[in-house]
Amino acid sequence: MFYDIERIRSLGSQPCLVWRDECQSYEELAGAMQRFAAQLPRPKALIAVEAAAEPEAIAAYLGAMAAGHAVLPLPAGDPETADRLVSRFRPAMSFRRKAGTWQMEEHQGDRAAPHPDLALLLSTSGSTGQGKGVRLSAAAVHANAASIADFLRITAKDRAALILPLHYSYGLSVLHSHLAQGASLWLSNASVLDEGFGAALAASGATSLAGVPHHFRLLEGAGLGEALPPALKLMTVAGGAMEAAQVRRWAGRMARRGGRFIAMYGQTEAVARIAWLPMERVGDHAGAIGVAIPGGELALRDEQGREIASAVAEGELLYRGPNVMMGYAEDHRDLGRGAEVEALATGDLAQRDAEGIYRITGRLSRMSKIAGIRIGHDALERALAAEGVEVAIWGDDRRIVVAARGPGRGLADRAARAAGIGPGHFEIVPCEVFPRLPSGKIDYPALRSLAERRSAPGVRAAFEAVFAPEPVRAQDSFTSLGGDSLRHVELTLALEAELGGLPEGWERMSLAELERAPLAPSGVESELAVRGLAILAVVVAHQTLWPVYGGAAAMVLLLGMSLAGSRWEALTGGDWKSYFRPLAGVLVPYYLVLAGFAAAWGQVPWASALLAGNLALTVPETHLMLPYLYWFVEAYVQISLLIALPFLHPGLRGWLRRAGRFRVGLGLLALGVGLRLTLPELWPMGGRAQFTLPWVFYLLGLGWCIASAEGRGRKAGVLALAAGVLPMAAWLGGNWHGSWIKYMSLFALVPLLLYVPRIAMPRPAARAVMLVARAAFPIYLLHRLVPEVILPAIGLGGAGAWTDALAVVGGIGIGLAVADLRGRVLLRHRPMRGAEPLAAS
Structure with a gap:
């Protein structure tokens, strides 16, 4: 048995439980078990143990089982539920934490008299204590631990990250199966969303992590989906159905890192697990529960209770195996009964296909006719x-x-x-x-x-307004919705007003997680601050002779960060609707501006209409293209198409997905440098080459690398690359003072964007910066209307300091006004009418 004291002692100094900064060996665990067992009464009794993920509680749990007693795990940190369970099942003793210390309490009165085979009593409702009691024999518990260790191939070298509660059968099965193999466990009492969880997981040395589907949604929201520690080679999911697409996504992630992702199905009535889906079957059977665990057997029965013999069928799922429960218990009087169940009727409807793979289709108790x-x-x-x-x-x-x-x-x-x-x-x-x-x-x-409770729309309303008319679901995040840089600023402002601040990494949090997450200190994201500075530099440079070069180049850098940060999932998933959706936010206002020029000129600027005005096919004086400043939109579209090209082929897309965002970014940077060194020489355009894709694509690659660099080594590597690439660009750009100002200014931004995610400043100042950042694109499109149309119309044309000041301030002001109007229109949008939504507290 995995809880045999002498067997555990024989494993000696081998690590067993890792908790905080301590590591308890198997020999130390055996000693703690023996000391606890010595305190217990004779004969066999029911012992209640608060099932905290701590060495004291685990030693008590195992020590009681090793001494031949039956154990009732109590939910940790929930005294009310624990009291109800103690009152209902009447253990002889309880080991619980009170006033911060572990205490043994002896109970008086009528006590339970457990059957000789009974080893474990679990509740089917850990949150209330009112569910059925499940009576499990020692043989069943041991058989399930051995079976799980078998199909998961657990060895003594493995270490499990225990994030599941130990009063829950799935959490216990992780403990049992690893102890059975002499493996170790990292006891984490932290939430996946807690700050530092990813770093703690990496430091723990864990090789496996077991969770329910909700845990994996939280991992996505915390940004850990693509940032798991290298040592983690096995992830398992059970405790509810995971969507087929999510199973494929996580299986793909683990496959790319040489690991495994195993989806499982189980019930407390069979200790923990009943079926598992081998990873090689995920491609064509994602969402299925798979096949029976080793030693078990699955079957189906019809409405008359007869087993269905045909290979392909649907019916109620049955399970037979040595891990099936003895039976249910309503109270302490039922604990003396023997085994009463041969085949477990799961209550789930399932289909069996021609390959013998089972898939759950519903729950008998959750039906309407x-x-x-x-x-x-x-x-x-x-x-x-x-x-x-x-x-x-x-x-x-x-x-x-x-x-x-x-x-x-x-x-x-x-x-x-x-x-x-x-x-x-x-x-x-x-x-x-x-x-x-x-x-x-x-x-x-x-x-x-909660059905009668109502609350304000809040966070969801802001998401719906910004992403309208796209539907917004609870598990959606800014990243999963394919948010772009324009929506990023709009939503940041809306959420700041709604929540009073934003947590770090909010872009990858689901809506529900975002509402609960701790807020970051007052300030503004560095990326938004740079966006605001960049557009100010563009406006000033276009109006004055001040040497504030590099605003548009900085915006290309930020474009690379945006593509890597918010559209990687769409690219690697082949979700072209999500990938190209942000283009509409750029092209619609662009073509409105183009229509205005066409009306003023009396002819259509066809080169710009075809998004080729930056290719030096003509000049603005012919009215066949827009003024030069609109080159950025054309380059933006060309870059978006070029990035998408390699991802169009499914095979190449899969290879790029496995390579990962950072390596793809390095490839884009290398491609950009190659284009910069060659094409301007092969296709000389003089000064107009600076408006072309080959002249700026390496900046996009650099921005992509900045956004995807995780860890000190990669960040230092990107900074080193910038130190080589940007001086090269300054030299190739004419080697004059303006070129050096431009590219060295960009180089100053790189460490800021790499190492300073947020710039502290008072909230009013932060909001002002965000307003300018939100208005960056309208400012870019419209700022030249002030000096070239509006000021001459009111008799204030010409050169001079006052004209320059009015042009700069007016250009920024007109963009702010348009952005504010757009924001007001968006935030008035309420896709849901009528009833207000529920909010769980």
């Missing part, structure tokens, strides 16, 4: 999720309630189409946050209790 049609709530949730709406569904044979995170317009009609009944049978309830159990599953009873 309306108009003679059986409607599975789980199946309906999945159908609506496939349309981009995260929902939680419950109901009866009269109505079905759909709690929805995100826009609810037309949802009743979509649900009706998916279910095959009329929309009048559905009630749509907007919901901000789904309450969850400790396992990460949706807490449906708690959600139903």
Whole structure:
């Protein structure tokens, strides 16, 4: 047995439990187990242990089992639920933390008398203490630990990151299976969202991490999806259905790093795990539960309770194996009963395909029968999720309630189409946050209790306004929605006003995580500050002779950062709608400006209309192209198309995805340097070459590298590359003082963008900087209207300091006014009308 004291002692100084800055060896654990066991009564009794992920609690849990007692794990840090469980099942003793210290308490009165085979009593509802008690034998617990260690190939060299609660069967199975193999465990009491979790995970030396689907959404939100420690080679998910697309995404990530991602299915009634999906089957069976674990057997039965023999079938899922429970327990009087279950009826509907792969299709207890049609709530949730709406569904044979995170317009009609009944049978309830159990599953009873509560739209409304008309779901983040630099500034301002500040890394947080995350100190993101400085430099340089060169070049650098930061997922996922969507925000106002010039000139500037005005095909004096300053839009579109080209081929796209953002950035930088050294020489354009893609593409590559450089080594490497590339550009750009000012100014920005994510400043000043950054594109498009159209029209044309000042201030002002008007229009947009959304507290 994995909890045998002598077996554990035989492993000697081998590391076992890593906690904080301490490492407890197997020999030390055996001693702690023996000391705890010596305090326990005779004969066999039920011992309650607060299941904290701490060495004291684990030693008590294992020591009680080693002494032959049955153990009731109590939820850590939840005294009310623990008291209910103690009152209900009446253990002889409890080991709990009170007033900050671990204490043993002996209980008086009528005590439970456990059956000789009973080793573990788990609850099916860890959040309330009111669920069924699950009676598990020592043989079942041991068999499941051995089976899991077998199919996961756990060895003594492995170390698990334990982020699951230990009163939950999945968390216990991680503990059991690793102890069975002499492996070690890192005990993390931190949330995935806690600051420093990624660094702590890396420092722990963990080789595996087990979580529920919600944990993996949190990892995405925390920006760890692509930044996992190199040592992590195994990730497992169970405790609920993970979307097929997410299974493929995580399996792909792990495959690229030479690791494995294993999706599993289980129930407390079988200790923990029943089925698993081998990684090689993810490609064609993502979302399936797979095959039975070693030593187990899956089967299906029909509504009459008969087993279905045909190879391809659907019915209630049955499981047989040595890890099946002895039976349920309602209270302490049931603990003396023996084994009563041979085959576990899971209560889940499942399909079996011709290859013997099983897939869950619904839950028998979560069904409605309306108009003679059986409607599975789980199946309906999945159908609506496939349309981009995260929902939680419950109901009866009269109505079905759909709690929805995100826009609810037309949802009743979509649900009706998916279910095959009329929309009048559905009630749509907007919901901000789904309450969850400790396992990460949706807490449906708690959600139903929120059905009458209402709150303001808040964060979601800001996202919906900025991304309208695209639907916004609860699990969406700025990055997953394909946000671009223009939306970034707009949303930053809206969220700052809504939340009073923004947390670090908010772009990758889901809406729910964003509402709960701690706020960053007052200040402004360096990228936004640079954007504001860049557009100010552009306006001043266009109007005066001041040597403030490099504003447009800085904007190309920022474009590279934006593409790497917010559109990498779209590129590697082949999501071209998301990738190209930001072009509309640039091209629509650009073509409005072009239409204005066409009306004034009486002819269409065709070269600019075709986005080729920067290729020196003609000059603005012919009115066949716009003035030179609009070259940036043309280069922006050309760059976007060039970046997309290699990702169009699925095979090459997969190779680039495996290479990772940073290596792709290095490749883009190398390509850009090559273009800069060759094409301007082969296609001489004189001074107009500075408007072309070959002249600036390396800046985009440098910006991409800045955004994707993680860790000291990569950041230092990017700084070193900038130290070589930018002086080269200054020399190639004419080797005059203006060229050196321009490129050395850019070089000064590189360490700022690499090492200073946020610049501290008072909130009013930060908001002013953000307003200018938000208006950067309107300022760029419209600022020359002031000196060239407006001032002459009112008799203030000509040169001079006052004219320059009016031109600069007016150009910035007109852009600010247009941006403010656009922001007001956006934030008046409310896709959801009528009922206010629920908010879980």
